[in-house]
Amino acid sequence: MVQSSNSTSQPLKPRILHQAIQDWQVREALSRTLLTNRHLTGFDSAYSPQNASSIKSLESYPSINAHVSRIMEGEPVNVNEFQELARQALPKMYYDFFSGGAEDQYTLKENVEAFRRITFRPRILVDVSRINLSTTVLGYKISAPIMVAPSAMHKLAHPEGPNLLGRNASSIKSLDSNPSINAHVSRIMEGEPVNVNEFQELARQALPKMYYDYYSGGAEDQYTLKENVEAFHRITFRPRILVDVSRINLSTTVLGYKISAPVMVAPSAMHKLAHPEGEIATARAAAASNTIMVLSSMSSCTIEEVASSCNAIRFFQLYVYKNRDVAAQLVQRAERNGYKAIVLTVDAPMLGRREADIKNKMIVPPLKNIEGLVSTEVDNDEGSILEGFAKGALDASLCWRDIGWLRSITNLPILIKGVLTREDAIKATEVGVAGIVVSNHGARQLDYTPATITVLEEVVHAVGGKVPVFLDGGVRRGTDVFKALALGAQAVLIGRPVVYGLAAKGEYGVRKVIHMLKDELELTMALSGCPSVKDITRSHVRTEHEKIHSLL
Numbered sequence: 001m002v003q004s005s006n007s008t009s010q011p012l013k014p015r016i017l018h019q020a021i022q023d024w025q026v027r028e029a030l031s032r033t034l035l036t037n038r039h040l041t042g043f044d045s046a047y048s049p050q051n052a053s054s055i056k057s058l059e060s061y062p063s064i065n066a067h068v069s070r071i072m073e074g075e076p077v078n079v080n081e082f083q084e085l086a087r088q089a090l091p092k093m094y095y096d097f098f099s100g101g102a103e104d105q106y107t108l109k110e111n112v113e114a115f116r117r118i119t120f121r122p123r124i125l126v127d128v129s130r131i132n133l134s135t136t137v138l139g140y141k142i143s144a145p146i147m148v149a150p151s152a153m154h155k156l157a158h159p160e161g162p163n164l165l166g167r168n169a170s171s172i173k174s175l176d177s178n179p180s181i182n183a184h185v186s187r188i189m190e191g192e193p194v195n196v197n198e199f200q201e202l203a204r205q206a207l208p209k210m211y212y213d214y215y216s217g218g219a220e221d222q223y224t225l226k227e228n229v230e231a232f233h234r235i236t237f238r239p240r241i242l243v244d245v246s247r248i249n250l251s252t253t254v255l256g257y258k259i260s261a262p263v264m265v266a267p268s269a270m271h272k273l274a275h276p277e278g279e280i281a282t283a284r285a286a287a288a289s290n291t292i293m294v295l296s297s298m299s300s301c302t303i304e305e306v307a308s309s310c311n312a313i314r315f316f317q318l319y320v321y322k323n324r325d326v327a328a329q330l331v332q333r334a335e336r337n338g339y340k341a342i343v344l345t346v347d348a349p350m351l352g353r354r355e356a357d358i359k360n361k362m363i364v365p366p367l368k369n370i371e372g373l374v375s376t377e378v379d380n381d382e383g384s385i386l387e388g389f390a391k392g393a394l395d396a397s398l399c400w401r402d403i404g405w406l407r408s409i410t411n412l413p414i415l416i417k418g419v420l421t422r423e424d425a426i427k428a429t430e431v432g433v434a435g436i437v438v439s440n441h442g443a444r445q446l447d448y449t450p451a452t453i454t455v456l457e458e459v460v461h462a463v464g465g466k467v468p469v470f471l472d473g474g475v476r477r478g479t480d481v482f483k484a485l486a487l488g489a490q491a492v493l494i495g496r497p498v499v500y501g502l503a504a505k506g507e508y509g510v511r512k513v514i515h516m517l518k519d520e521l522e523l524t525m526a527l528s529g530c531p532s533v534k535d536i537t538r539s540h541v542r543t544e545h546e547k548i549h550s551l552l
């Protein structure tokens, strides 16, 4: 047997294998290109395992090869593809200006998506050999029923500006050579939050995980936590036009106290975990914003410290401890120190199951209000120490007849916080409360309670105007405040955004949060045709419920 010494005459098998691998790689690459460009080439069937042998002939076709190897570059095939090209062509500032929508950009997305939900009912066997797109607009014949909408500042998009659309162009040079505009354009927007939601990330960065989790978390699956916010997104506006909105008045009254806007500070516990100045900073921000702060029973600063720190109108939130004398003492201290109402929280006979707190073994920090009155020493190696504390300290036997007890120990008006049903709203008015707060405790107690905004109307109807109804839970936008007012709330309270503002930037952060919501509310009122809060009516919004009804 003659053995070849030729270096190319390797054993047959590896050579074939090598060749096969090479062939396979070529085919793979080619088929990938073909798949990507199938709509361009029309060669869908050029490669398949069955006709793999024909590949060779294809490879030797220079014009096809050139075509195939061209990547789909540059040339858009539909209007949407121009967006990406524009993004690449423009400074971020200009692209953002042209492409962006307002606030959550819900409507921006929805404008497009609503078209996608409309399907066709095409007719067949119609002679369509000649298609005529033309139409007339105010008597002018145009080639198709598509016109160019007015949009501002085309020179930011292209030096010729409106020239492209057939108008006279003046020079772009002036803009290009304006150094201050250029410098401004190239600066990136850093740091400063532009809406309340952006404070959450700042707070997350500022806080130890245990505290951030405590502030941000909800109960169990956190269904209600998400829903509190998302239910607002499902309510849309019915804005009115041509109303004089040159002056907007946001102010309102709560229990006879005039405040600058229908946005109050909800009670939330332990502000010193967020910022060393604790509730004093929060109260000062509320005072500067001319609104009401509800101080939590479980504050880090005392009733007295907060009272003497500023002249905010303050309400006091009450948790009833097992030792009723402690609750009575707290109420009397609040009354003595000029708090104007008691907000009795009734949705926390026990603490909700907050799983992050369980994992973190959430602590009970010093609570100066109840120092020496209620022990915060808790023997709980497993799970949330805070939960253990609540179990030991809070009076789970509190019931309707205790409202009478509370009324007997104070002259202050009593608001009840945590109402979610018409049944309880009616009972509350019967026992003589001065107001109702529709609340699910920011989704921290019973998970799968409905979003508060979805039950507001039910409560408002049951109360029938006898007492004011307030709402908290998921308010993150001026549009949310407007929606709550349209559905019958006198004002809203905000919880987490205040704490996030405090954690991120102290008193200034809380002021900023309130200010942003007020600004957004003002704009919402202007764009809805409501110069004052009393102009906001039920017919300015459309709820899910109505959308469903309109389909029946």
Ligand SMILES: Cc1cc2nc3c(=O)[nH]c(=O)nc-3n(C[C@H](O)[C@H](O)[C@H](O)COP(=O)(O)O)c2cc1C
Pocket: 214, 215, 216, 228, 266, 267, 268, 269, 296, 297, 298, 317, 345, 417, 439, 440, 441, 442, 443, 444, 472, 473, 474, 475, 493, 494, 495, 496, 497, 499
């Ligand atoms: C960290 C935190 C602590 C809270 N502490 C209290 C409290 O001490 N007393 C009370 O009545 N409600 C408390 N709440 C509930 C709020 O008053 C309010 O109902 C809720 O935060 C509103 O929802 P939002 O956070 O989505 O705005 C707390 C809420 C949070 C987030």
Ligand SMILES: CCCCC(=O)C(=O)O
Pocket: 269, 298, 348, 351, 386, 390, 441, 444
């Ligand atoms: C024991 C109550 C803790 C404060 C509170 O209400 C909350 O964390 O939601």
